Amino acid sequence: MSDAARIAEEARRADIRTRWWLTAPALFILFIAAVGPLFVVLLFSLMVKGDYGDVKYWQFSTDGWFSVFFERDIFDDTVGLAQAHMEILWRSVKLSLITTLLTLLVGFPTAYYISIQPPKKRDLLVFMITIPFWTNILIRTFAMQEVIRNEGVINTLLIWAGFIERPIQIMYTDWAIFFGMVYVYLPLMVLPLYASMEKIDFRLVEAGYDLYAGRFQVLRRVIIPLVKPGIVAGSILVFIPSLGAYVTPRVLGGGKNLMLGNLIDLQFGQGKNWPLGAALSITLLVIVTVALLVYVRNASRQGGGHGH
Amino acid sequence: MKRLLKAAIAGAALLMSAGAALADGELNIFNWGDYTSPEMIKKFEEKYKVKVTITDYDSNDTALAKVRAGGHGFDVVVPSANFVPIWIKEGLLLEARPDQMENFKNVDERWVNVDWDPGRRYTVPWQWGLTGIGVNKTVYSGDPNTSAIFLDPPPELQGKINVAPEMNDVMYAAIRYLGGKWCTDDKELLKKVHDKLKEAKPKWLAMDYSAYEKMAAREYSAVYYWNGAMLRARLKNAEVTFGFPKEGYPFFMDSVAILKDAKNVENAKLFMNFIMDPENAAMISNFAKYANGIKGSDKFMDKELQDAPEIHPTAEQVAAGEFMLPCAPEVNDIYTKIWTDVLK
Amino acid sequence: MATKLRTFDVKAQPGFGTVAMICFFMLYLPIAILVIYAFNAGENIAIWEGLSLRWFVSAWHNDTVQEAAFRSLFLATVASTIATVVAAMAAIATTRTPPYRGLTFKYAMINQPLMVPEIVTAVSLLIVFSRFKVWTGYNGLGYMVLAHTAFCIPFAYLPIRARLENMDLTLERAAADLYATPWQAFRRVTLPLLVPGIIAGFMLAFVISLDDVVITEFVKSGGQETLPTYMLGQLRRTVTPEINAIATVFLALSVLLVTLFYLVNRKKT
Known part of the structure; x- marks a missing residue:
């Protein structure tokens, strides 16, 4: 090995070592208060359920895992796929996907608009995005009810303006849920988007126009690729938490259908089946982790492509 | 940033010391x-x-x-x-x-x-207290003392009902309504309970905890909910009346x-x-x-x-109620499955 | 406010200004209602019964609520500050590098709190922290700070990382060429460029901590009520406009902060 190669190799090692030191505090906190305790959940999923919640320690069983995917029919005793769990999982995934898409549709223009303002106004607007979130989610959801209910602001305004004669039923529909979810998760989309938009190099945009691209083409071919890391971050931040959301679906949607969050909650609560709750959570964790890793890998590979 | 960090650590340390002592x-x-x-x-x-x-x-x-x-x-x-x-x-x-x-x-x-x-x-x-029926008299003038209000809702109440999202209370009312005993594991009866709940659910508007506000505000016309909340709803809105389901209700x-x-x-x-x-x-x-x-x-x-009738049931009304005791774990499992399937 | 510019503006995109305006309007509409109901004379957050300051007075005399509010603010400040610092360090260490062993592991670790439903983290923390509480005899706020910091980390990390990923290396290389030490290069070049990401991350973490209910409910020891857990307790009975009054005070506080921030900034330039 030549000296140069050896020195480069050593520098690389030193660099990696520094990078481990820099990550150490975060990893340490996460290990104590997030990842480590999760092993408890993994253990729980493999134990016999306690009679009234909790588990019977060190008595192992795969019942929890079995009932995530299969169920013994309570009426005719046949074993089949746990249809209810699948339906609830699918409902939650669908809700999260639509929420992510909607927040992106609303959040992208908003973040962009903020990022092209003069710096001082920019800071103000960013702060303004987060101010509503200084109030608790429950009370925000209650306030939203006042906006969309039949005697609420929107309906009153529309009737007053003569657009409609009778109030439109928004409360207790899927629309109410989407409205509420977008409202709740919007800053999680706008802030990362803004963070990556704020330093768009507009010379590239200008170059686009010089090449006779239209507004839309510039947006699609220049701006969106440039802010892709922000889109990825924002989508992750909205998609995953909304998978577990259930306050908004309950208050605004009426709560007649279970969400994944409720289902897991039920097992740790009135269902008194902690192993099933634990197994359900780990299933969710595995699905999301795999999806995320594939996504991030692809995104960073493409991201590295356009070079600096 | 460094100064902020120091301040944060100092603040945290201060708090850490606060929790320990337990005085007389x-x-x-x-x-x-x-x-x-x-x-x-x-x-x-x-x-x-x-x-x-x-x-x-x-x-x-x-x-x-x-x-x-x-x-x-x-x-x-x-x-x-x-x-x-x-x-x-x-x-x-x-x-x-x-x-x-x-x-x-x-x-x-x-x-x-x-x-x-x-x-x-x-x-x-x-x-x-107890879980019973709250009804708006101006919408429904019949007898409120029955679980039929939410399990077999009369046409004028359909789509205006809120049911407390409590597995045990709802299962209790449905089992008693169909003539069973609490904690029963009779498959045939539970099948009927399951089907009854599935059939009734589309006629409900919501399953939420805001019954007091929304009964008072006339957004719901009937609820299956706790008596204390209905008492307060009546004090706000005299149209609200409370019923003790004669088929059975949980104290x-x-x-x-x-x-x-x-x-x-x-x-x-x-x-x-x-x-x-x-x-x-x-x-x-x-x-x-x-x-x-x-x-x-x-x-x-x-x-x-x-003199609130909600919290002073008559002897006859008391007789229909019962305290829910914890069911055997196997029975609770069946109830959870039914509940999950109804709400899926 | 999308002022029509006569000259061609490379930055503008049609309709974006309008969407942003609608977005801000919708964001503040419920907030306005919430503030209005704080002045409700009735005891209900959905029925208007006239103007009154009674809920502000009642909140003022309610020690429990006040303590809970201060505890929430304190927790959010400490947890999000620590989370932002460690997340910024982690972000620097995990971006702009060829893949190395353990990088994927780090991503998975850092994002883990996002991926688990709150109730699961809550139950597992309950089991683990309870052991600690029994062993050490200490059951102060430290556990809550730790738990909040942990779930705030990914929220602080992702915006900072997004910011770093499309940051240019040239300036730092230039600094290195000018014989700046790595620390100097970081202080003078990287950090200032990173500020928007750090602010975004901090604010997200702050808001997330302020809002958390499930994990807090399971981790709290006696007398450690936060505003959200206090509200959770009220949920099954009545939520009175007292909560609106407190929220209004919080909002006023945040607006005051913004104004100060804005004025200070203005003076500097």
């Missing part, structure tokens, strides 16, 4: 949220020179899980009747013998020999118990005795708007509570 004259109460009269607590604090700290929980299961895990630092807890046997069985409660306390004579005979704590060796009554009673690992046992016992005093029990009722189990507390209650 303290009492840590772990109770349902918004359920403890502040005036009553103040009176207790002044009388016995004890500093009371109240911490909230929002479900029996959370409270049980937290106390079972240990390290909580609570002295007193207020579980519901159907959870008291579990708490006792798991060895979490101290056998405080309230039945030998001075004020025990005030406890209504009806609440002495209860199924969940015969002879009251562990617990004393806090508040009791609840929350009872005060002392934890086995309590650090302030003597103060906790003083507290137990204190709330069995009619005047103090009335203070709790005035705040929480439910009935207590103490004789002679009525005359200290607010006027609006003294």
Whole structure:
């Protein structure tokens, strides 16, 4: 090995070592208060359920895992796929996907608009995005009810303006849920988007126009690729938490259908089946982790492509 | 950034030191949220020179899980009747013998020999109530004393009903409505329960906890909910009336118990005795708007509570109600499955 | 405010200004209602019964609520500050590098709190922290700070990382060429460029901590009520406009902060 190669190799090692030191505090906190305790959940999923919640320690069983995917029919005793769990999982995934898409549709223009303002106004607007979130989610959801209910602001305004004669039923529909979810998760989309938009190099945009691209083409071919890391971050931040959301679906949607969050909650609560709750959570964790890793890998590979 | 970090560490260190010491004259109460009269607590604090700290929980299961895990630092807890046997069985409660306390004579005979704590060796009554039917009279003028209101809703109420999102209460009403007994594992009957709930659900508007506000505001026309909330709804809106389902409905009673690992046992016992005093029990009722189990507390209650039909069921109405005891784990499993399938 | 510019503006995109305006309007509409109901004379957050300051007075006299509010603010400040610092360090260490062993592991670790439903983290923390509480006899706020910091980390990390990923290396290389030490290069070049990401991350973490209910409910020891857990307790009974009054005070506080921030900034330039 030549000296140069050896020195480069050593520098690389030193660099990696520094990078481990820099990550150490975060990893340490996460290990104590997030990842480590999760092993408890993994253990729980493999134990016999306690009679009234909790588990019977060190008595192992795969019942929890079995009932995530299969169920013994309570009426005719046949074993089949746990249809209810699948339906609830699918409902939650669908809700999260639509929420992510909607927040992106609303959040992208908003973040962009903020990022092209003069710096001082920019800071103000960013702060303004987060101010509503200084109030608790429950009370925000209650306030939203006042906006969309039949005697609420929107309906009153529309009737007053003569657009409609009778109030439109928004409360207790899927629309109410989407409205509420977008409202709740919007800053999680706008802030990362803004963070990556704020330093768009507009010379590239200008170059686009010089090449006779239209507004839309510039947006699609220049701006969106440039802010892709922000889109990825924002989508992750909205998609995953909304998978577990259930306050908004309950208050605004009426709560007649279970969400994944409720289902897991039920097992740790009135269902008194902690192993099933634990197994359900780990299933969710595995699905999301795999999806995320594939996504991030692809995104960073493409991201590295356009070079600096 | 560095300075910020330093400040944060200093602040954190300051807080760390705060939690440790447990002086004399303290009492840590772990109770349902918004359920403890502040005036009553103040009176207790002044009388016995004890500093009371109240911490909230929002479900029996959370409270049980937290106390079972240990390290909580609570002295007193207020579980519901159907959870008291579990708490006792798991060895979490101290056998405080309230039945030998001075004020025990005030406890209504009806609440002495209860199924969940015969002879009251562990617990004393806090508040009791029931899950029943609330109806808006102007929308529905028929008899409100039936679970049919939400299980077989009349046309004028369809799409305007709210049902409390409580698995046990709903399952209870449906099982009794179809002629079964609570904790039954009769497959045929449970099949009917499942089908009945599936059939009724589309006729409901919501399953939420905001029944009080929305009954008062006429957004719901009928609810299956707790009587205290309907009492308050009626005080806001006289159109609201309350029914005791004749097919059967569940009572609840929350009872005060002392934890086995309590650090302030003597103060906790003083507290137990204190709330069995009619005047103090009335203070709790005035705040929480439910009935207590103490004789002679009525005359200290607010006027609006003294003659409220919601919390004073007649003997006939009482006969239809029953306390839900915990079902066997296998039965609870079946109920959870039915519930999941109905709400999927 | 999308002022029509006569000259061609490379930055503008049609309709974006309008969407942003609608977005801000919708964001503040419920907030306005919430503030209005704080002045409700009735005890209900859905039925208007006239103007009154009674809920502000009642909140002022309610020690429990005040303590809970201060505890929430304190927790959010400490947890999000620590989370932002460690997340910024982690972000620097995990971006702009060829893949190395353990990088994927780090991503998975850092994002883990996002991926588990709150109730699961809550239950597992309850089990683990309770052991600690029994062993050490200490049951102060430290556990809550730790738990909040942990779930705030990914929220602080992702915006900072997004910011770093499209940051240019040239300036830092230039600094290195000018014989700046790595620390100097970081202080003078990287950090200032990173500020928007750090602010975004901090604010997200702050808001997330302020809002958390499930994990807090399971981790709290006696007397450690936060505003959200206090509200959770009220949920089954009545939520009174007292909560609106407190929220209004919080909002006023945040607006005051913004104004100060804005004025200070203005003076500097």
